[in-house]
Amino acid sequence: MKEVMDYIENNRERYIDELKDFLKIPSISTLPENNDDMQTAAKFVADKLQAAGLNRVEIFQTEGHPLVYGEWLGAPGKPTVLVYGHYDVQPVDPIELWTSPPFEPTIVGDNIFARGATDDKGQVFMHLKSVEAFFKTHGSLPLNIKFLIEGEEEIGSTNLSKFLIENSDLLKCDAVLISDTALFAPGVPTITYGLRGLCYMEVEVTGPSRDLHSGTFGGGVPNPINVLAKMISQLIDKDGKIKVAGFYDDVLKLSKQERENFKVLKFSEKKWGTAIGLKYLTGEKGYTTLERIWARPTLDCNGIWGGFTGQGAKTVIPSKATAKISMRLVPHQDPNKIAKLFEKHIKKIAPKEVKVKVTSLHGGYPVITPLEDKATKAGAKAMQLAFSKKTVFMREGGSIPIVVEFANTLKASPVLMGLGLNTENLHSPNEHFNLNHFQLGIKSSAYFFKEYAQ
């Protein structure tokens, strides 16, 4: 690997210059006026894949923005890795808060500032450049590789989902390598191996058939807001456990190893709370904050409304009150099953005086790659070699729907090797990417191909 690593070191400046060219393209997927830029960005990626040494590169037009596909399958008997990423970026508003123009990449200290720097052009580019390093030094890769770089990640990946299902043979692989998440902290090699799922419900409570005067009727009729509030209070017990019967049945318990891995991170609950204005944290009894937000299911009201919500005093007893209530799920909870259990529980606790309507609005599966998975282990080893530091393992509390689709459609292990930082202003003005992490990412990518090939 010495030649590969030397090549990466020696071409550091050129790699950065090429990344600048990539960042100059205003490939904002959501704005129609940037449609031509989307084609330009796709072409740029395709050209770079070709130049890196892949022997089949193709741009697939879709009903939206194009998908760029590339492959090199010259290592028979060896595993196949699919690299996924996206070349589209978020809009730049509010433009006046940028200290340098969003599409004029500017280096300040260790960081390169531009829209898309960390999300996701910089991270996509790492893998192109590690592939190039292999081809230029060895004329080949230690395994088979496929690239799938899309242009609609920021607008829901609609056409990718269709493409995945229709082209599962073309995309067949053993592992999906994705760099679109973050390091746990600067300079800390990190593998994200689990994501939470989601079950998002709406509960509507109807009391009287019309709004009533609280003077004339108050005290004699069920008030849907009071009833809904009481029902919500019956969803979580005093220890922070969710009271929906059967809710925890399929929850994968945190292993001793995982809890140890989280402890190693020396996460400061105090600092984390202070940043969001909280002196005291809460949650499920018996778990640390990291365990609660990464590996335990939750129940949160995301919205509630009913009655008079304007200024001042209106003495109404409303006919209806509604709440949006979502549960973050963990492996191996099934969002459809949880939706049914939730509805059953709500119906059970609803008093007979009111009518209750329960609607399922959205669901998503959780995902986890076992720590013992070959791809996960190779990812961790690779980062450790690149960073010369022990890799940490984290989970992510949110969902990344496309990861679940890859895992389920292609039956391949996702490896989330994110090199970004949550502080790098993704989706905000002054997005940036740390160029040291960019360099370490290229090396991590190269080591991964080597390690996973063995």
Added chain:
Amino acid sequence: MKEVMDYIENNRERYIDELKDFLKIPSISTLPENNDDMQTAAKFVADKLQAAGLNRVEIFQTEGHPLVYGEWLGAPGKPTVLVYGHYDVQPVDPIELWTSPPFEPTIVGDNIFARGATDDKGQVFMHLKSVEAFFKTHGSLPLNIKFLIEGEEEIGSTNLSKFLIENSDLLKCDAVLISDTALFAPGVPTITYGLRGLCYMEVEVTGPSRDLHSGTFGGGVPNPINVLAKMISQLIDKDGKIKVAGFYDDVLKLSKQERENFKVLKFSEKKWGTAIGLKYLTGEKGYTTLERIWARPTLDCNGIWGGFTGQGAKTVIPSKATAKISMRLVPHQDPNKIAKLFEKHIKKIAPKEVKVKVTSLHGGYPVITPLEDKATKAGAKAMQLAFSKKTVFMREGGSIPIVVEFANTLKASPVLMGLGLNTENLHSPNEHFNLNHFQLGIKSSAYFFKEYAQ
């Protein structure tokens, strides 16, 4: 009294014709384009007071619409009654739903249809006509009388409140006779002797200092909606009792007599519930629906909001959630004291992880005239004589702020001798007033003067 009653009988048609003239004036207090009509209506009332026989009649201009005052103080040593009412009416929209034009009084069967027929021109007119009957038959009244007829009842009585305080000597009286409420049922003589008060609060719960992503933070932070819901659930116990410490301390217990009086009404809870879409009623344990809505204090959420309330699913943990919560009060609860107790309770049950702000938005005193009060008894006796039927006693669950102001400023007993019906479309299209009740109201008024004078 025979002459008085005969006079009222013999002049029935003329009284109705004069009422028609009164109803033709479009005295809508809230619309600037009707300002001249307000003066016309005030003049009409003043003229009729003069014609009835009062010896001092005056129109007081205010910053808004004029107040009409009239008096006859020719019965020294006898009590003084102040008749209060209003000549202003509600707007007529939606005009297309009226079957006859709102200011062209139309008689259909026993009812006269026009805006203001029952609220309150028809009811005000009863007292003018009973006074006329006395003067025309006896040349005098059995007691001293004052009239105060305002033009701003439908828009908050702002100028009346000021006038009351500044002219308490002029308005000095022993009882205030008001006909602006309803009979319990058609043909049933009714005295309303109690009104509930109000304490209207707002509670704002703040969790994190900004809205958070429920994936990244969910499970580790206090959710203000969940917290607010739980707090609301801790305001009322399973028996429907309000848990605010000290809340019931000043509550006047329902007497055995009152409960008997309510029972006599043969109120159908089933019918009442069905009309508002409810198969099951709820409320404080140990009380009937009438007792709950008339004579027991309540706690109702009138509004709640927080987080995402649009269509679909947004995975947010909001920073804030807010509820409007009001309590209907009964004698002798003090709205200011209750506001303090409520705030104390809220602060006590708020978990330490959140910040809670409690604001008092509005308050109003309850009022009750004892059943043994001389004026109440005279009112009941008078209606019984007019209707030839036993008078029933009810309370009203809402507040009528001006009644409290009269009671408190003038230290006089209010007598609520309402001749309307809640089904007479007050504030709606096709408002009407039953002309039999109009006639019985004139007689009741006359008997009242006689009875109260003794």
